[in-house]
Amino acid sequence: MKRKRGRPSTTSGVINLPLETKSQDKAKADQLRSVAEGRLKLYEPGSDNSRRFLDLLSRKINRSLATSMVACVHCGLCADSCHYALAKPDDPTMTPVYKADQIRRIFKRHMDWAGRIVPWWVHAQYPADDEDLNRLKNIVFGMCSACRRCTYSCPMGVDTALLVRFARGLLTELGIVPEGVFNVSRDQWETGNQMAVTEEDYLETLEWMRQEVEDELGVPVRIPVDEKDCDFLYTINPREIKFDPRSIANAAKIFHFAGERWTLPRWGWDQTNFGLFSGDDNLGAYVAKNVYEAAVRLRAKRIVISECGHGYRSTRWEGYNWADYDQRIPTESVILTLKRYIEEGRIRVDPSKNGEPVTFHDSCNVARSGGLIEEPRWVLQRVCMDFREMYPNRTDNYCCTGGGGLLSMAEYRPLRLEVAKIKADQLRATGARLVCTMCHNCIDGLTDVIKHYKLDMGIVQVMDLVERALIT
Amino acid sequence: MSGFLRILENEVQLVALLFLVFVYLFRLVWLFKFRSRKERTFPVGKEGRGIARSLMNVAMPWAMESTRKNPGFYVQFVIFHIGVAAAIAASFIIPYWPSLLEIKAVVRLFQVAIAGGLIVGLLRLYRRIAQPRIRLISTPDDYLSLIFMILFFAAAVLAVPNEFKTAEWPLILFFGLTAFLLIFVPFSKISHYLYYPFGRFFFGRTLGHRGISPAKKLSKGKAE
Numbered sequence: 001m002k003r004k005r006g007r008p009s010t011t012s013g014v015i016n017l018p019l020e021t022k023s024q025d026k027a028k029a030d031q032l033r034s035v036a037e038g039r040l041k042l043y044e045p046g047s048d049n050s051r052r053f054l055d056l057l058s059r060k061i062n063r064s065l066a067t068s069m070v071a072c073v074h075c076g077l078c079a080d081s082c083h084y085a086l087a088k089p090d091d092p093t094m095t096p097v098y099k100a101d102q103i104r105r106i107f108k109r110h111m112d113w114a115g116r117i118v119p120w121w122v123h124a125q126y127p128a129d130d131e132d133l134n135r136l137k138n139i140v141f142g143m144c145s146a147c148r149r150c151t152y153s154c155p156m157g158v159d160t161a162l163l164v165r166f167a168r169g170l171l172t173e174l175g176i177v178p179e180g181v182f183n184v185s186r187d188q189w190e191t192g193n194q195m196a197v198t199e200e201d202y203l204e205t206l207e208w209m210r211q212e213v214e215d216e217l218g219v220p221v222r223i224p225v226d227e228k229d230c231d232f233l234y235t236i237n238p239r240e241i242k243f244d245p246r247s248i249a250n251a252a253k254i255f256h257f258a259g260e261r262w263t264l265p266r267w268g269w270d271q272t273n274f275g276l277f278s279g280d281d282n283l284g285a286y287v288a289k290n291v292y293e294a295a296v297r298l299r300a301k302r303i304v305i306s307e308c309g310h311g312y313r314s315t316r317w318e319g320y321n322w323a324d325y326d327q328r329i330p331t332e333s334v335i336l337t338l339k340r341y342i343e344e345g346r347i348r349v350d351p352s353k354n355g356e357p358v359t360f361h362d363s364c365n366v367a368r369s370g371g372l373i374e375e376p377r378w379v380l381q382r383v384c385m386d387f388r389e390m391y392p393n394r395t396d397n398y399c400c401t402g403g404g405g406l407l408s409m410a411e412y413r414p415l416r417l418e419v420a421k422i423k424a425d426q427l428r429a430t431g432a433r434l435v436c437t438m439c440h441n442c443i444d445g446l447t448d449v450i451k452h453y454k455l456d457m458g459i460v461q462v463m464d465l466v467e468r469a470l471i472t
Numbered sequence: 473m474s475g476f477l478r479i480l481e482n483e484v485q486l487v488a489l490l491f492l493v494f495v496y497l498f499r500l501v502w503l504f505k506f507r508s509r510k511e512r513t514f515p516v517g518k519e520g521r522g523i524a525r526s527l528m529n530v531a532m533p534w535a536m537e538s539t540r541k542n543p544g545f546y547v548q549f550v551i552f553h554i555g556v557a558a559a560i561a562a563s564f565i566i567p568y569w570p571s572l573l574e575i576k577a578v579v580r581l582f583q584v585a586i587a588g589g590l591i592v593g594l595l596r597l598y599r600r601i602a603q604p605r606i607r608l609i610s611t612p613d614d615y616l617s618l619i620f621m622i623l624f625f626a627a628a629v630l631a632v633p634n635e636f637k638t639a640e641w642p643l644i645l646f647f648g649l650t651a652f653l654l655i656f657v658p659f660s661k662i663s664h665y666l667y668y669p670f671g672r673f674f675f676g677r678t679l680g681h682r683g684i685s686p687a688k689k690l691s692k693g694k695a696e
Contacts, residue, residue, distance in 0.1 A: 395684065
């Protein structure tokens with residue numbers, strides 16, 4: 001696509017990446033159920049997408065979003081908090097305020113009085129065509145990981161990450177999304193989990209892991225599925241089934257030693273939620289409700305969420321609101337469960353089994369948007385000999401750079417890795433041999449950073465370290 | 473004092489102020505027309521404490537990385553807004569409590585406070601023009617609002633001595649600009665103070681509810 005006059009150039013080239021629709025065409029040809037039912041939206045080049053975008057904006061905006069639209073004073077302080085802007089200081093399009101302004105200018109033209117009457121006064125502008133919407137897509141999907149770090153640095157309380165998610169949601173309704181976002185959304189709509197894991201694969205993997213733990217311990221071990229009246233319903237990330245089943249084995253082993261009554265559900269086990277990344281509240285509600293209803297169906301006393309950043313945020317916090325579903329039972333991260341086991345003496349741990357220096361990466365969705373900040377540290381300090389903080393940390397920590405669904409969007413990878421320099425420098429400065437995080441997304445994001453910047457580090461999750469430290 | 477200046481200091485200001493209040497009420501109605509979401513999750517912290525802390529953020533430069541990293545920017549913010557408060561106060565004191573300005577020290581104090589705002593305004597204008605990333609996001613509203621504030625400060629510095637017997641023009645300039653700004657402000661970025669409580673409220677409510685800020689205590693064994 002051609003660059004229009006008066007638009008700033010960028011060094012990244014990301015802004016002008018075209019819209020790819022191969023997967024959408026295939027979904028249409030395959031007559032997928034989610035497409036036929038109108039849940040998974042496809043791009044319609046012939047329709048008036050700019051008008052549809054404005055209609056959606058009017059319909060979906062709420063008061064807190066409207067406040068973030070009008071409250072920005074263009075002070076630019078947010079630039080110092082964004083890893084994109086910090087890593088590319090010469091590119092003025094990398095600042096959070098610039099990115100937010102791309103949706104803000106449409107809102108102002110459409111809904112705000114100054115922008116409607118004298119648009120030039122506030123640079124208010126309608127999207128002229130699909131090219132403009134595609135450009136917006138590249139900004140909100142490709143140039144921001146929605147880590148919310150800038151929100152914490154805004155004196156006015158402008159929630160730029162929320163604006164970015166809102167814009168993503170409007171574009172998702174029009175099918176103007178990166179291929180990766182479409183594919184994962186499709187899988188989650190079609191199969192109930194974002195990696196299209198079949199029930200057969202799911203149950204086979206659980207059985208495989210059960211056997212592994214049993215062989216290791218030499219005693220009968222269970223990984224219960226669909227058992228009623230358990231103390232908790234355990235929900236996992238499909239990545240655990242597909243790529244990291246050892247984390248399920250670790251959980252089973254720890255729950256076994258803790259004497260826990262737990263179960264996984266046959267349906268509604270995926271706690272991840274691509275609706276958070278695509279901005280699609282309908283998808284968010286559907287996936288979250290699967291989990292909540294599984295807990296009701298099995299009469300579980302609690303929902304426990306395995307280590308996953310966006311899964312935790314979606315299932316614990318946002319999902320109930322997306323689904324208009326009042327929370328009825330406690331819903332917690334497995335980190336709280338582990339903490340409770342250690343506190344109550346249900347498992348015993350020996351920190352000397354984890355002698356190497358370990359640092360902790362706060363997942364954005366867990367810390368800044370989830371509030372789990374001290375709990376993982378409490379656990380790590382009891383299972384590691386040499387725990388050291390990275391700086392900045394807690395709610396000031398930097399994104400792994402793979403957040404916001406960016407790992408699924410290959411076209412933005414070069415930019416993502418370029419701006420990951422900030423994270424790489426932060427990791428290197430700790431001198432740690434292991435970086436621990438409680439998020440599968442961060443595992444993949446940090447793996448990329450470590451490989452790209454040739455850092456001498458490994459990655460683990462809290463559960464891995466607890467399992468290693470177990471006194472059996 | 474001429475009749476023109478007397479009317480400008482009194483009736484014109486009141487009308488302009490009423491206009492501002494009316495437009496702001498209209499604006500608040502507009503904002504409240506947007507739907508509000510209902511929170512459906514169990515809280516971990518207290519929303520009220522989160523909101524209070526968020527609203528107090530303006531007085532806690534240590535609370536945000538942006539102000540920790542840019543202490544000079546925060547000092548400028550304080551000086552600028554003290555200047556604004558002093559200039560606004562002057563627009564009421566001159567017509568309604570002129571005796572206060574017969575005290576030379578008070579006049580000097582006001583002039584120093586307002587001049588501080590003026591200097592910061594000029595620095596901010598330079599920053600907006602000189603820094604590419606700020607220039608890119610700047611609109612005519614950003615530039616002109618700042619320029620009008622700089623002019624307002626300059627006029628206020630000259631008007632505060634309230635020496636209408638010597639020359640009325642500084643007072644006419646100041647009150648003319650004040651009336652203009654009262655009408656202009658609701659349509660400009662200067663209105664940000666109207667939105668500040670809302671922005672901080674919504675953000676603080678979320679952080680408070682989720683136990684992020686103020687940070688929740690690490691409670692023993694409690695499920696969420």
